[in-house]
Amino acid sequence: xxxxxxxxxxxxxxxxxxxxxxxxxxxxxxxxxxxxxxxxxxxxxxxxxxxxxxxxxxxxxxxxxxxxxxxxxxxxxxxxxxxxxxxxxxxxxxxxxxxxxxxxxxxxxxxxxxxxxxxxxxxxxxxxxxxxxxxxxxxxxxxxxxxxxxxxxxxxxxxxxxxxxxxxxxxxxxxxxxxxxxxxxxxxxxxxxxxxxxxxxxxxxxxxxxxxxxxxxxxxxxxxxxxxxxxxxxxxxxxxxxxxxxxxxxxxxxxxxxxxxxxxxxxxxxxxxxxxxxxxxxxxxxxxxxxxxxxxxxxxxxxxxxxxxxxxxxxxxxxxxxxxxxxxxxxxxxxxxxxxxxxxxxxxxxxxxxxxxxxxxxxxxxxxxxxxxxxxxxxxxxxxxxxxxxxxxxxxxxxx
Amino acid sequence: xxxxxxxxxxxxxxxxxxxxxxxxxxxxxxxxxxxxxxxxxxxxxxxxxxxxxxxxxxxxxxxxxxxxxxxxxxxxxxxxxxxxxxxxxxxxxxxxxxxxxxxxxxxxxxxxxxxxxxxxxxxxxxxxxxxxxxxxxxxxxxxxxxxxxxxxxxxxxxxxxxxxxxxxxxxxxxxxxxxxxxxxxxxxxxxxxxxxxxxxxxxxxxxxxxxxxxxxxxxxxxxxxxxxxxxxxxxxxxxxxxxxxxxxxxxxxxxxxxxxxxxxxxxxxxxxxxxxxxxxxxxxxxxxxxxxxxxxxxxxxxxxxxxxxxxxxxxxxxxxxxxxxxxxxxxxxxxxxxxxxxxxxxxxxxxxxxxxxxxxxxxxxxxxxxxxxxxxxxxxxxxxxxxxxxxxxxxxxxxxxxxxxxxxxxxxxxxxxxxxxxxxxxxxxxxxxxxxxxxxxxxxxxxxxxx
Numbered sequence: 001x002x003x004x005x006x007x008x009x010x011x012x013x014x015x016x017x018x019x020x021x022x023x024x025x026x027x028x029x030x031x032x033x034x035x036x037x038x039x040x041x042x043x044x045x046x047x048x049x050x051x052x053x054x055x056x057x058x059x060x061x062x063x064x065x066x067x068x069x070x071x072x073x074x075x076x077x078x079x080x081x082x083x084x085x086x087x088x089x090x091x092x093x094x095x096x097x098x099x100x101x102x103x104x105x106x107x108x109x110x111x112x113x114x115x116x117x118x119x120x121x122x123x124x125x126x127x128x129x130x131x132x133x134x135x136x137x138x139x140x141x142x143x144x145x146x147x148x149x150x151x152x153x154x155x156x157x158x159x160x161x162x163x164x165x166x167x168x169x170x171x172x173x174x175x176x177x178x179x180x181x182x183x184x185x186x187x188x189x190x191x192x193x194x195x196x197x198x199x200x201x202x203x204x205x206x207x208x209x210x211x212x213x214x215x216x217x218x219x220x221x222x223x224x225x226x227x228x229x230x231x232x233x234x235x236x237x238x239x240x241x242x243x244x245x246x247x248x249x250x251x252x253x254x255x256x257x258x259x260x261x262x263x264x265x266x267x268x269x270x271x272x273x274x275x276x277x278x279x280x281x282x283x284x285x286x287x288x289x290x291x292x293x294x295x296x297x298x299x300x301x302x303x304x305x306x307x308x309x310x311x312x313x314x315x316x317x318x319x320x321x322x323x324x325x326x327x328x329x330x331x332x333x334x335x336x337x338x339x340x341x342x343x344x345x346x347x348x349x350x351x352x353x354x355x356x357x358x359x360x361x362x363x364x365x366x367x368x369x370x371x372x373x374x375x376x377x378x379x380x381x382x383x384x385x386x387x388x389x390x391x392x393x394x395x396x397x398x399x400x
Numbered sequence: 401x402x403x404x405x406x407x408x409x410x411x412x413x414x415x416x417x418x419x420x421x422x423x424x425x426x427x428x429x430x431x432x433x434x435x436x437x438x439x440x441x442x443x444x445x446x447x448x449x450x451x452x453x454x455x456x457x458x459x460x461x462x463x464x465x466x467x468x469x470x471x472x473x474x475x476x477x478x479x480x481x482x483x484x485x486x487x488x489x490x491x492x493x494x495x496x497x498x499x500x501x502x503x504x505x506x507x508x509x510x511x512x513x514x515x516x517x518x519x520x521x522x523x524x525x526x527x528x529x530x531x532x533x534x535x536x537x538x539x540x541x542x543x544x545x546x547x548x549x550x551x552x553x554x555x556x557x558x559x560x561x562x563x564x565x566x567x568x569x570x571x572x573x574x575x576x577x578x579x580x581x582x583x584x585x586x587x588x589x590x591x592x593x594x595x596x597x598x599x600x601x602x603x604x605x606x607x608x609x610x611x612x613x614x615x616x617x618x619x620x621x622x623x624x625x626x627x628x629x630x631x632x633x634x635x636x637x638x639x640x641x642x643x644x645x646x647x648x649x650x651x652x653x654x655x656x657x658x659x660x661x662x663x664x665x666x667x668x669x670x671x672x673x674x675x676x677x678x679x680x681x682x683x684x685x686x687x688x689x690x691x692x693x694x695x696x697x698x699x700x701x702x703x704x705x706x707x708x709x710x711x712x713x714x715x716x717x718x719x720x721x722x723x724x725x726x727x728x729x730x731x732x733x734x735x736x737x738x739x740x741x742x743x744x745x746x747x748x749x750x751x752x753x754x755x756x757x758x759x760x761x762x763x764x765x766x767x768x769x770x771x772x773x774x775x776x777x778x779x780x781x782x783x784x785x786x787x788x789x790x791x792x793x794x795x796x797x798x799x800x801x802x803x804x805x806x807x808x809x810x811x812x813x814x815x816x817x818x819x820x821x822x823x824x825x826x827x828x829x830x831x832x833x834x835x836x837x838x839x840x841x842x843x844x845x846x847x848x849x850x851x
Contacts, residue, residue, distance in 0.1 A: 024621065026621075052624050052628055054621070058654070065617045065621030065624070068619060068625075071618075072622045073629070074628075090613060202606040202622050206606075209594075209600075209601025209607050211595060212596035212600070213596070214597075214598055216597075219598060221597075224598050
């Protein structure tokens, strides 16, 4: 049994970093990630984190120094969000194809404009097609545990991909909970040996040209480029297995079991389900419990791993219900609905029977998604079973 | 690169045509003063400003030796002297045709060829030359120090004819050596194949493509980790002006401010040459580029170049220098200092890098163009050492040439009006005066004057 802390999500993430023992950490403060940067700085000052802390001049360089360090053999960590992530995008974009096992928290924040410093998942959702692994946490404890697990996933030889551990700005970043800090020795045993650059390195003992021009219309270029892309896809698909295995091992060692890809909550006898992601899931579960007490046969599907997309797990969950309502905390402008909803529609294609699906968007720019909001989600989804299917996305906070 | 040997250097601007050298040579070789026996001669066409010299250069790869069918000519590997063996010579005189310098000539009196043998290291002509137009010296001594080191850049790269970047790459890597991580952001250097194409690389050290924007940051991360695990590895960036002065400037500035340990070389060809000759912030005023074209309304770039090396001085880098390849020993000296300085912090070298393709001049004129850039004071050669706290001009140009002699040799300035030429001369003079303020003895005392 580890030490019990009372801390917010940003401090929980910093404790996860401390236990993961990275060599190099770089951070640039941005709301609502700033206190995470401060916790890390204090931990380095206190000797709790023994990493080299690089306080560089912006997020673009944050990820760049970590890429360099990783290519030299370092285990690394950073955290950002919102505009910081946008500024970081250029190096971010190439991290996954370089197969660098970086770990980074996104303390999710809504996008500007309108100018906003509050929570929302628009930042993380916007970068979902860059080949990073994306996991969303529900609680502060899950943040701490998932940061540590992320290294085992990223550095797995069948994966070798960067991991974003996402937690909701405001709700988790500043929300205080009881958290158990696992013992250092037990985490050391869980982590095993580090080897971040066996496959691609900047090392005079193993000279190589890292990232030569690849492609073009002739010669070996086209097939070589495809082999890199297919290798990346394979790493992503392998990650589904590795994420599951790592979560199982974590549960065995530390007694905390999390659904690695998709959590099913009161789903087995449900007629219909709501789908959540991130910290809203707690309120969603409470609303489901309340509805159950009123006789509604409703369940909840929580998505933890959004990249790689957990197609099989989601398909298995959806196969148990006759209707589904999806709550997003960001917007897919192309589809006038939420991105999780849109991707879930792809999973529905693989079901034998077509079921109604409703898109809800809530919690933008720090807005609360309350149990009352979830009651509306549940009611609306239930009515689809009687043929009342909304033709458009429902914006939960529109009339707050 | 081979070895540097003694030779006789000639300074045409000092020669007055007195012919004392000719007499001295004839005297010591034949004990007569008949010019016909001299191995050296000076001559001048009426239209020429200076005298020209006919004398054996003791070439490193002598054409006469290569072409001699009788093996009568050999290069002595110890002394460097190209030796003529009278007993083997068949008097075909092919050597006199092969030599581009008229360094081996036919003597009609002896009916044999003759050539300079450097008088066993004490040449009579040099001693006889009162205006000191002749000097006995070891040419390119850097080759003796570094010449045997491995060229870490493979042959057969895809550079344009007469590319300065290729020269920079080869010399820099040769000097810095293989225990180095090399960053070549997008631009001409990876364009010619530094990192390679489709799985095949051209550099024998670890080498990579950073982004155009993050070269200094990525190298800083590599270096910090090697320091952490106690490995001494040198970091080298070979970036263009875009990757250093423009979109790469934020990360360079940040790394310089933090004192990250690396050698950052800016290969400044004054524009985005690899993408087709577009303007950059270091493109000089008046220069034609594809994005500062010449037309009715505008005639080339309307703004002055950003003074990147001075900006790096103001970052208090450990070492900052400018360099140009006609002054190779100056460049090697600066590389030496940069290597040492990079163990303490940022060493920044800004290399003036004329581009025959993008600047529109004949590739054979590369070194001449670069030399004129320096000798007009448009590109002063200097260094800044942090512990001294001031700039030192390493190649003083006593009588700077007018800028027009440089500008007229380059196509991208072909359109310049008289007003524009006057402006460039004035700005060149002003910039040089500003630079001189930084050379004052006390630490950056000149700054307040400059401001």
